[in-house]
Amino acid sequence: MNLKSGTHIRIKDIAEKAGCSIGTVDRVIHNRGKVSEPVKKRILEIIRELDYKPNVNARVLASKRPLTLGILLPSYRRGEYWELPNLGIKEAIERYEEQGYNINSIQLTYNSPEKFLKAGMKLLSDEIDGVIMNPASYKESIRLVRFYFQNNKPFILIDSDINGVPSLSFIGNDPVQTGLTVAKLIHQITRHIQGQKKLWTINLSKNLDQMYALLARESGFMNYYSGKLLLNEYDFKTFDIEDHGSQKSIDELMEELFSKEVPHAIYVTGSMVYKIAISIKKLKLEQKPLLIGHDLIRANIDRVMDESVDFLIEEEAKRQGYLAVESMIRSILYKEKIEKKQFMNLLIYTRENLPSDRTEQA
Amino acid sequence: MNLKSGTHIRIKDIAEKAGCSIGTVDRVIHNRGKVSEPVKKRILEIIRELDYKPNVNARVLASKRPLTLGILLPSYRRGEYWELPNLGIKEAIERYEEQGYNINSIQLTYNSPEKFLKAGMKLLSDEIDGVIMNPASYKESIRLVRFYFQNNKPFILIDSDINGVPSLSFIGNDPVQTGLTVAKLIHQITRHIQGQKKLWTINLSKNLDQMYALLARESGFMNYYSGKLLLNEYDFKTFDIEDHGSQKSIDELMEELFSKEVPHAIYVTGSMVYKIAISIKKLKLEQKPLLIGHDLIRANIDRVMDESVDFLIEEEAKRQGYLAVESMIRSILYKEKIEKKQFMNLLIYTRENLPSDRTEQA
DNA sequence: ACAATGTGTGTGTCCGCACACACATTTCTT
DNA sequence: AAGAAATGTGTGTGCGGACACACACATTGT
DSSP states (O other), X not given: OBOOXXXXXXXXXXXXXXXXXXXXXXXXXXXXXXXXXXXXHHHHHHHHHHTOOOOHHHHHHHOOOOEEEEEEEEOOXXXXXXXHHHHHHHHHHHHHHHTTOOEEEXXXXXXXXXXXXXXXXXXXXXXXXXXXXXXXXXXXXXXXXXXXXXXXXXXXXXXXXOTTOOOSEEEEOOHHHHHHHHHHHHHHXXXXXXXXXXXXXXXXXXXXXXXXXXHHHHHHHHHHHHHTTOGGGEEEEXXXXXXXXXXXXXXXXXXXXXXXXXXXXXXXXXSOHHHHHXXXXXXXXXXXXXEEEEXXXXXXXXXXXXXXXXXEEEOOHHHHHHXXXXXXXXXXXXXXXXXXXXXXXXXXXXXXXOOOTTOOOO | OEEOOOXXXXXXXXXXXXXXXXXXXXXXXXXXXXXOHHHHHHHHHHHHHHTOOOOHHHHHHHOOOOEEEEEEEEOOXXXXXXHHHHHHHHHHHHHHHHTTOOEEEEEEEEXXXXXXXXXXXXXXXXXXXXXXXXXXXXXXXXXXXXHHHHTTOOXXXXXXXXXXOOOXXXXXXXXHHHHHHHHHHHHHHHTTSSSOEEEEEEEEESSHHHHHHHHHHHHHHHHHHHHTTOGGGEEEEEEEEEOOSOHHHHHHHHHHHHHHOOOSEEEEOSSOHHHHHHHHHHHTOSSOOEEEEEOOOHXXXXXXXXXXXXXXXXXXXXXXXXXXXXXXXXXXXXXXXXXXXXXXXXXXXXXXXOOOTTOOOO
């Protein structure tokens, strides 16, 4: 095989073919007006016909215009989940900056729906070209997004989707699918256990708003068993825990729960399995339950390494951030069409296949 | 946070600071010679000091030089493993071409070490800037690579590594690590089975050369059990099968093997689990063994969908090809330093988390 | 009728870099 | 010591596109 580079057509070629100057062609490409209807139509026709694709490099080079992105994510501390997408965002910005792009970012965070809305409104300012955000609760998100739409401000949702909203793109995964996957894994591992298997689901989150996202996972999780008519093989228990940072309170809760029964498997829907793992370690059981959680945050990785957590599921959190920035650039600077939904892979990690630090780019 | 774009330094800036013209700076950057030692040293110093990063867009725009890549992979038919890396390669080339790069490729394939060597030598021609290849057997690869080295021809190895070879980069994974991961998964799933577990390993490959790559996986696989002192919990059996395309011969073999015993789990080290799955389906067992294999080829995906294969492990085959091309471009065109080893993620797939076609970029 | 405004179109410069070429200076011949 | 060859350095042009500006011509107002 021998792929030869096709002769790229340039603005100049279009101009010649249309019998006008490149300035005119440029004007219709950028909708800068001041072009008579017939000429405009002719040029548009030729552009379509020749399948003109602007040279990205030349475009970026010539356009001094800086790109300013608004970033709106939940507030977080070091080592918490939202550090990961944010890392991806920073990496992408850095990389593109290195390559000569001029990218600014204004990052705001929220820890309540009200602040989300407020911060989101602040990002409506003129100099912001687009917004990358994780929507808080449904109501506020819908409202904010309407403003964005009215102001022609493109936005990308990451990690959680809101159906039927005119976003540039959604980047993340379907939580129901995630739940299904975890359920399948647990089912496979516990299927040879004699008798009814005791299975716990723990929705552990920092506050009520984040809890809602977890419930979708739990729902997918349960769907698996009901769909496969396996419900009577298991004894399900669900615990919703609002965590306020203290390991001790979780220790106490676990001790109490475990005094009544020791489950065969535990699924922690949030990103804080490590807390449960630590509590369980302290109980010094002779037979540990299977423990499955989410996300490659440091604390979780450590628990997988010492095998107090058996599996971690993750949805390429870092990559979500990276792709969000990249999509914005492609959409705004290159004027490319972006996929409406960009689903990440659902990765299953255990001690043996944890990504090592020896490598990796986003 | 507000990341402002740093003032990018240009060749011009360096020239000013060094008290010379941009032509001179350009010469030292491209090692075009004809620069006196002291000046060269000074410029190099300034470049390092100012951390000069050439503007990629301008560079690509200005450089008309086409990049010609040699691709040397095992021959394959549609739906076979090597289609995947190749897909990634094509995608990368296409994408970069779209962006204005001028990339040619010459693709050769081999189905024996001799042909590998012969094809590889053909790629030594002048107009080829670099070679992306999967090394065949050790001996021939070493020999070929020596020629490349002597002729200053950069090359990237994908999928299989050869230690101590001056490749630009290796892209793939450690087969031993892969084996360990599969072993862990199987161990987790079979641990609750009573008594000694019957475990088969099937090295199924098209020919002997490919077989060697599989043995490394098998070795990692066994390491897991010996390392954890689990050997006596299992009854291991290993079968090396050279497949010549006929499903029937495999059917017969499986029927014979299964008539003696039905294993609890089977690990097929190559990319052709689907053949084993088909054979097993025909046996109509009441209790199917756990079946684990490799790679997201169509036939395997179909078997996972109907759950005749339980898990697929894969090493981002498509991405390997994509990254190989990208690395070549970055190295040759941008003169960036490339990671010597680029390890892929080890992905565990089951029916519920198979990547859907609804999305995806490389 | 003439100026003031508006509309459509072409020209020129710049973006940062690669590379060819011209020119200046040094070193080597014989 | 004069010319040839080698070595060092600066200038100019082009890559494809963005955008400011100039300008011709038509339209409107007074």
